[in-house]
Amino acid sequence: MGKTDPIKRAHELRENLIWENELMVVDFSDTLQGKDTSRVIDTMPNVATGEYVFRAKVNVKELDKMASAEYGKEFFDVTQHTNTEIEAFTRKQEFDFPLWYKHQPDFKMKNILDYNPPFIFQVAGCNFHDGSIGGGCSYCFVDNKSNDGVVSPGKAFLTGHDTIESMLSAREKIKTAYKEAGQDMHIRVLRASGGEPTLALDWILDMWREIGNRGLDFVGQIDSNLSTGMLVDEFERTGVYEPHTLEKLAEFPIKILTAIKGVDPHNLQENVQSYTDIAIQEHSIKKFLNAGFDIFPQMYNPDPATLRPYLEHMDDVIENFSQRIHIGPLKAYGPTIARIGESEIEAKKEEWDSNYKNGCEILDTHLRKRYGVGYKEVTRSDVPLKILKK
Numbered sequence: 001m002g003k004t005d006p007i008k009r010a011h012e013l014r015e016n017l018i019w020e021n022e023l024m025v026v027d028f029s030d031t032l033q034g035k036d037t038s039r040v041i042d043t044m045p046n047v048a049t050g051e052y053v054f055r056a057k058v059n060v061k062e063l064d065k066m067a068s069a070e071y072g073k074e075f076f077d078v079t080q081h082t083n084t085e086i087e088a089f090t091r092k093q094e095f096d097f098p099l100w101y102k103h104q105p106d107f108k109m110k111n112i113l114d115y116n117p118p119f120i121f122q123v124a125g126c127n128f129h130d131g132s133i134g135g136g137c138s139y140c141f142v143d144n145k146s147n148d149g150v151v152s153p154g155k156a157f158l159t160g161h162d163t164i165e166s167m168l169s170a171r172e173k174i175k176t177a178y179k180e181a182g183q184d185m186h187i188r189v190l191r192a193s194g195g196e197p198t199l200a201l202d203w204i205l206d207m208w209r210e211i212g213n214r215g216l217d218f219v220g221q222i223d224s225n226l227s228t229g230m231l232v233d234e235f236e237r238t239g240v241y242e243p244h245t246l247e248k249l250a251e252f253p254i255k256i257l258t259a260i261k262g263v264d265p266h267n268l269q270e271n272v273q274s275y276t277d278i279a280i281q282e283h284s285i286k287k288f289l290n291a292g293f294d295i296f297p298q299m300y301n302p303d304p305a306t307l308r309p310y311l312e313h314m315d316d317v318i319e320n321f322s323q324r325i326h327i328g329p330l331k332a333y334g335p336t337i338a339r340i341g342e343s344e345i346e347a348k349k350e351e352w353d354s355n356y357k358n359g360c361e362i363l364d365t366h367l368r369k370r371y372g373v374g375y376k377e378v379t380r381s382d383v384p385l386k387i388l389k390k
């Protein structure tokens with residue numbers, strides 16, 4: 001396995017990912033990821049083809065009666081708590097994703113469950129992954145075959161229209177199952193994950209246009225590994241994407257998960273096994289912000305030695321940036337173990353855990369000094385971001 005050139009790799013992947021109006025996505029049947037994530041809500045089919053290309057993941061297990069029982073967590077019953085208590089509880093969790101939608105006009109804290117499990121499809125290629133065994137981020141939880149961009153068993157082609165119809169069908173079944181378990185839930189979030197969804201923004205924009213034209217009450221999430229800002233510029237210049245694709249997408253109620261996978265060039269390239277760099281990451285972040293998106297940075301495996309200067313720099317460039325950051329713990333899920341092996345995990349786990357713990361402490365100290373608030377003491381969507389330096 002070798003480090004990828006992320007732009008060259010993105011071009012190669014793009015050749016295979018889009019065929020007319022269809023996008024190559026992961027078919028989760030027979031994947032470890034499918035098994036890992038279907039403990040509460042099963043993988044779901046494309047209603048047009050029967051292929052199992054959708055999954056849901058309960059982000060905050062504690063808010064969900066079935067998930068809390070399945071994962072052995074204490075159940076937090078939203079019907080028994082005030083709005084303030086629900087918000088304070090959710091803000092502290094590993095995944096605060098439901099609160100990203102707090103400022104949507106029809107968001108109600110009592111209905112936070114509607115935003116908890118997103119309906120997910122996965123673009124079947126990532127430009128950090130060279131397609132070999134063990135390619136991509138060392139902690140990647142996507143099966144290798146789901147991330148290599150090759151037309152092969154385990155992939156399926158999907159239209160935006162069928163995605164919408166499949167979500168409408170699945171949400172009714174999910175609603176019935178939750179009602180039987182004693183909870184009201186009307187799944188709202190359509191998440192484009194991967195792989196790297198920014199390689200298919202034209203397809204995603206067309207889908208959201210249909211969602212808008214039909215007046216559906218979906219909200220969105222798009223994930224990005226922050227390596228493709230310049231590629232999006234190029235795709236717009238060369239006509240692969242129409243002009244102002246990101247700006248047009250930002251008119252829809254979509255939030256962006258921006259994954260910060262390193263805080264200095266060495267830390268970043270080692271984590272992702274790709275020759276991307278911090279300036280590219282920063283350019284991509286600014287590109288989303290300039291387009292009008294609300295972004296939520298999720299940081300993984302920061303080097304504690306360089307985290308503090310990174311935070312200082314980013315706060316000088318983008319007002320309040322570090323108040324928006326969450327650091328994610330790295331866990332060895334089934335696909336991760338299969339990808340890199342038990343002994344490699346054993347070797348890396350100590351560093352992952354220590355970088356997570358130290359990273360949270362450094363972020364907390366930085367926030368208290370610079371803003372007078374601790375880590376996870378404010379709801380991220382309440383904190384405005386503003387670019388200070390181009």
Ligand code: SF4
Binds near residue numbers: 139140225
């Ligand atoms: S960016 Fe995401 S999908 Fe790509 S290799 Fe890393 S963890 Fe996997």
